[in-house]
Amino acid sequence: MLKQIGRDFEPEGAIVSVSDAKYPLPFARELEFNAPAHGNWNIVHIGMLIPEAHEIYVGSDNCMRGVVMTAAEMNALDRYSTVMLEEEDLLDGNLEDVTIEGVADVIRKLPYRPRCVQVYLVCLHHFLGSDTDRIFGELEALFPDIDFARCWMDPIMQKTGLTPEQKDRKAILDPVQPLPVNHRSVNVIGGDLPMHRENDIAKVLSAGDFTVRQLPTNRTYDEFLAMGESFLNLCYYPSGDYAVRMMNKRLGRDYLYLPSDYDDEAICRNLKELTAQLNMKDIDPTPWMEERDRALQRALSAVGKMPVTIDYMSTPRPLSLARALRKKGFQVQRVYLDAITPEEEADLRWLQKNAPDMELASTMNVKMRVMPRGTEPVLAIGPKAAWFGGTSHFVNMIENGGSWGFGSLTFIAEEMIRGVREEKDTRDVVPRKGLGCACCL
């Protein structure tokens, strides 16, 4: 039963007209609300992308609860362990010994020998000045047959540096070592989902008959290590770019970052760059563009004048998507985000000029806890937009669903049609974590 506080709250500070939105932070950073929509992947999900690996988190009770329950909900408790820090550990400041002894104890108790162990240290290790080289040096000496990945769960650093997610994406790639180069093998990495059939990069790689290696499709640790043979590391997901750049620097291979975009010119430019890198002839994208246009036309007929909302969880380019849909006649009413990335600045400027009635809404501002939800029918793209809109008509998607390029809009258009025609159980669906992972709920 929905029970809202029921007072009238002014949206000022929580929702702004796009024409008034400041770049890159349209909303003040104050107390933060967390909406009950959790489809995105966290560091536990990301870490599980290494087959035959075991995650060990070292932290205090409250910090451990969220990660262990993530593992439990994805039926992966047998690949997860905890070393619990206690109050006295904080006061004694001897986290190195506790960490080494705890991790070693867990490994000895495991009923199997993991090929790789990801050890997650926390904010406390930074603040108590823990010697991480000593921690990992001793663990590597104790267990020379195991690769140790140095991972972090240190959200206190995320607003002034890399996020734990970015560090995690890097750390899980660290065990990959250079192998003899295979010029027919390409790594597509950095994101969480395998490439969708409506991913133009996948189509190009398939046309070129390349062996494609992706983290979510590796079945064994050896397959994971075989990524060391690829001549090209390609990333299209912004949060993964740091990790791929670091891996590339280490392996000394070719590197390509092709960010998602919904602008025709940008997609064509990226495709040209891709084919050049692969030593392939240019691809004529006209059929893909035509298919996209037909799909969007069908979607527009289905959606009609129904307001559309988009969240940042569904796509790393919510403003680019809003721009593309507005151009095609969709009534994109609101985008939910808390910051605007440099990649999106041009889209913001376009929307300010061409769609000044559109709104940006924060997902974290305290007023978003109490603003009315479900006051009018909307089609939401993304789980957060669905919750804030109080709608059962939505596209349940994160990270573009693994799609990219012209195919991405074809895919999203088809999902919008389904979203309008079919109602989803929002209460059941959007609180689930890690869309695309196993889930026991």
Place this chain on the structure above:
Amino acid sequence: MRRAYRILPVYSGDVSGAAAALFELGGMTVMHDPSGCNSTYNTHDETRWYDQDSLIFITGLTDQDAILGDDERLIHDIEKACEELHPNFVALVNSPIPYLNGTDFEAISSIIEKNTGIPVFYIPTNGCHDYVFGAGGALRMLAERMTDRNAGPDHTGRINLLGCTPLDFPADGEVAALKDWIRAEGFSAGSCWAMGDSLESLKDAGRADVNLVVSAVGLPAAKWLRENFGTPYVAGLPLPGYEKELCSALRRAMETGENQIPYLDRPADGQEETVFIGDPVCMGTMAAVKARQGSRTRVICPVEAGPELVGVQDAMTRGEEDVEREIANAAEIVADPLYRHICPAGVRFTPEIHFAFSGRIFRKQLVNRFQHDARGE
């Protein structure tokens, strides 16, 4: 090693406990934390977040705030939110880094209270304790700060329920069923700490003749109410088969003014041992019912409960290894289904879902334990 958990999860933490205890009272709970505490709480430790608005936020603490000691931003942000949202009170909740650097929450509370005119108090969590510590501390602080000190027992057979949060009572209708049982036994239902009642009704807690502690979370508030209003407490649950004993204990407490924990008095004979793992009030009550059937019973308390809630034949444990040792010779184990992972082979296992342990994993299988037909009885 005590700190190593090979496969078991940890119980809900103290921060989640504090937030859960205060959820329905119209206050604003602020977790001084970078990220994660609120997400963990509302995802795994709270059944009401999706449907019911409650003002629970994090401060988004950064490394710079922590290193430079920028409490001004914290104070400003809370005062601004108070101005916008008009909470009944503000509760400040601590996490590991502010605990480590000695943030003075008492002083911050005083400043905000003075500037806003809204009651502000600090729940001394630090992220290193479990939900019993956090929720228990929150209810105790609520009693200290928000109850009417002039109220006294009104001798109408009034009973407060202490220790109700979804972490121990997640199934729909359980709290209403507890109140119905109180009324059906001829008592009067006082306030419930803290589900299904308003802050206003909690303020009258001193009018009760007895406080019924329904989980370990309720004990700190019960002790405070005893010290300040003289109200005795009884610990136990009216589970099927235990209603009469509990009712007698309530009457005894009213007559004598003495605290009662009737489930501790269990026969220790029987050949096979049944071990109950979890909250000591719930598991103690279940053990007492089982003991009457001729079984030897023992309660393993893996949470930070007051020791008075645990009997001499029982055990308080810390960590997975401790629990494994305590259950090694059990013939039957009654515990949350996730404990199956460490049970000895061949042991009989009876699942008893504990939301504070397995979170929402078994939520769809929850039943109201205070209805006789819920267990096919």
